[in-house]
Amino acid sequence: MKISREDVVRVAELANLELTPAEVDTYQTQLDQILGYVDKLTEVDVSKVEPMSQVVFSGEAAAAHPELREDVLRPCDCAGAVLAQAPESAKPFFRVPRVIER
Amino acid sequence: MSASTRWTVPAIREALQTKKASAREIYSDFIGRIEKHNSQWNAFLTLSPDRGLAQADRIDAVIARGEQLPPLAGVPVAIKDVISTRGIRTTCASKMLEHYVPPYDATAVERLEKAGALFLGKANCDEFAMGGSNENSAYGPVRNPVAPDRVPGGSSGGSAAAVAADLAVVSLGTDTGGSIRQPGSYCGIPALMPTYGRVSRYGLVAFASSLDKIGPFATNVSDAAAVLSVIAGHDPNDSTSAAIPVPDYLATIAQSVEGLRIGVPEDYFGAGLDDEVKERVQSAIATLEKLGCRRIPLHMPHTDYAIATYYIIATAEASSNLARYDGVRYGLRVPEGTLSDMYRKTRGRGFGPEVKRRIMLGTYALSSGYYDAYYLRAQKVRSLVARDFADAFQKVDVIVTPTAPTPAFKLGEKSADPLQMYLADIYTVTGSLAGVPGISVPCGETKAGLPVGLQIFGRHFDEARVLQVARAYELAFGNAD
Numbered sequence: 001m002k003i004s005r006e007d008v009v010r011v012a013e014l015a016n017l018e019l020t021p022a023e024v025d026t027y028q029t030q031l032d033q034i035l036g037y038v039d040k041l042t043e044v045d046v047s048k049v050e051p052m053s054q055v056v057f058s059g060e061a062a063a064a065h066p067e068l069r070e071d072v073l074r075p076c077d078c079a080g081a082v083l084a085q086a087p088e089s090a091k092p093f094f095r096v097p098r099v100i101e102r
Numbered sequence: 103m104s105a106s107t108r109w110t111v112p113a114i115r116e117a118l119q120t121k122k123a124s125a126r127e128i129y130s131d132f133i134g135r136i137e138k139h140n141s142q143w144n145a146f147l148t149l150s151p152d153r154g155l156a157q158a159d160r161i162d163a164v165i166a167r168g169e170q171l172p173p174l175a176g177v178p179v180a181i182k183d184v185i186s187t188r189g190i191r192t193t194c195a196s197k198m199l200e201h202y203v204p205p206y207d208a209t210a211v212e213r214l215e216k217a218g219a220l221f222l223g224k225a226n227c228d229e230f231a232m233g234g235s236n237e238n239s240a241y242g243p244v245r246n247p248v249a250p251d252r253v254p255g256g257s258s259g260g261s262a263a264a265v266a267a268d269l270a271v272v273s274l275g276t277d278t279g280g281s282i283r284q285p286g287s288y289c290g291i292p293a294l295m296p297t298y299g300r301v302s303r304y305g306l307v308a309f310a311s312s313l314d315k316i317g318p319f320a321t322n323v324s325d326a327a328a329v330l331s332v333i334a335g336h337d338p339n340d341s342t343s344a345a346i347p348v349p350d351y352l353a354t355i356a357q358s359v360e361g362l363r364i365g366v367p368e369d370y371f372g373a374g375l376d377d378e379v380k381e382r383v384q385s386a387i388a389t390l391e392k393l394g395c396r397r398i399p400l401h402m403p404h405t406d407y408a409i410a411t412y413y414i415i416a417t418a419e420a421s422s423n424l425a426r427y428d429g430v431r432y433g434l435r436v437p438e439g440t441l442s443d444m445y446r447k448t449r450g451r452g453f454g455p456e457v458k459r460r461i462m463l464g465t466y467a468l469s470s471g472y473y474d475a476y477y478l479r480a481q482k483v484r485s486l487v488a489r490d491f492a493d494a495f496q497k498v499d500v501i502v503t504p505t506a507p508t509p510a511f512k513l514g515e516k517s518a519d520p521l522q523m524y525l526a527d528i529y530t531v532t533g534s535l536a537g538v539p540g541i542s543v544p545c546g547e548t549k550a551g552l553p554v555g556l557q558i559f560g561r562h563f564d565e566a567r568v569l570q571v572a573r574a575y576e577l578a579f580g581n582a583d
Contacts, residue, residue, distance in 0.1 A: 050485055078206075086430070
């Protein structure tokens with residue numbers, strides 16, 4: 001197996017995901033299978049290839065690409081509406097469990 | 103107005119102008135159909151009759167004043183539930199956002215409203231648009247209106263089913279690796295993925311930002327073109343939207359296709375392609391040849407690497423984009439333990455199995471020690487897949503292929519095997535990686551009566567050509583008025 005149980009647990013920690021022991025088993029098998037398939041990419045000679053970090057911003061699209069907009073403040077009276085979606089808030093803040101012990 | 107009326111965009115316009123029906127009547131008729139039939143298909147997650155009726159009344163007021171109607175006046179539309187709608191619940195088919203109500207509209211939604219469309223509600227989909235069968239919705243699968251024991255495809259399964267079941271005239275879906283075209287193929291309706299950057303994604307809940315696109319479903323290619331005309335174009339709120347002029351797609355859609363060069367890549371007709379699908383697609387290509395198109399054989403050598411490339415890049419981007427769901431600002435919170443416990447439990451319980459699988463895969467591919475082997479290598483192979491398309495478009499005007507290797511499969515058939523599910527995207531992810539536009543247009547049925555889709559790719563920002571070829575085929579095949 002390419003992927004160990006410890007790998008799955010470590011990645012779940014990096015991703016801030018709580019997994020049940022059964023999920024760890026399932027993902028170990030499935031990630032192993034998927035990454036085994038992905039290994040076919042090693043057949044491709046990429047030694048002289050640049051990574052594709054932009055999708056279509058070359059040629060016509062690049063020429064027509066606008067300047068980035070001015071970084072200026074625009075009025076936004078939405079704090080109330082945004083906070084109304086929060087699981088817990090105390091205007092003008094989001095509330096979270098205590099992180100600093102006094 | 104009988105329940106069997108199959109409305110189109112121009113038919114609605116004519117009915118409004120001749121006062122055969124009001125926008126309110128048309129809208130109410132569709133809401134009635136949904137209330138009666140949605141439990142059969144599960145295509146809608148939320149209805150928005152308050153906003154829709156207000157929109158209808160505004161159109162009726164425009165008619166009463168004798169003013170010019172906007173381009174989509176009175177057209178009932180379904181919107182995939184990953185696209186933000188002000189005041190209308192937007193769940194992404196996830197428990198994570200079960201009660202989330204966006205405070206703003208996506209630009210595509212705002213443009214539809216301005217064009218006179220009537221919002222029916224939000225369409226079911228795979229959770230966070232991740233899946234190819236709509237079985238990953240936290241609110242139950244959608245059924246295929248053509249064959250109820252089969253999947254409608256995914257991830258935009260509800261958007262496709264709503265139009266196919268005559269519960270909406272047009273709909274918006276999103277396509278990251280095939281999520282518009284594949285359900286269009288499975289449900290037997292035209293489905294268009296525009297060029298990357300053609301349609302603003304402001305307000306689209308992000309899955310894989312270098313791949314996500316918004317596009318339409320319709321019952322005919324001309325209506326899909328009408329929707330694209332409205333939603334396309336630069337948006338200052340999305341710096342990845344291109345400032346390339348949007349042509350009038352309806353003006354060129356009826357032009358002759360005589361003399362166009364259609365590329366047929368042998369790589370899309372090999373092992374894994376269902377015999378009946380192959381036969382239907384080849385017969386569609388023969389129809390295009392009869393219309394005067396010239397068939398050019400192509401070889402696109404990196405086609406076979408597209409799935410592996412896609413599932414590294416898309417999951418890597420997803421793992422980053424979905425980091426925002428942490429129980430702090432909106433959505434689900436599991437209020438247990440420390441802040442760190444809260445993050446982990448919220449995400450562990452709020453996300454479904456496929457979303458967690460992709461976050462895990464993407465996090466692994468980006469993690470220290472694996473980045474070069476997976477993510478960077480995939481980005482390089484992506485360049486080669488894109489080069490295959492660039493080379494092909496030196497020789498041809500469009501590329502035609504099957505949309506999917508098989509017709510719609512049975513509910514549950516692939517849900518235990520994620521890799522088999524991923525392979526259903528084998529012909530669609532190539533164009534997604536290259537950023538080119540593609541449409542799926544119905545090209546007949548298997549003996550069992552299951553729809554087959556013909557996929558047509560075009561050059562970047564050349565949706566006009568894609569729509570023109572699709573429309574010519576549709577009319578020749580006798581699929582549309």
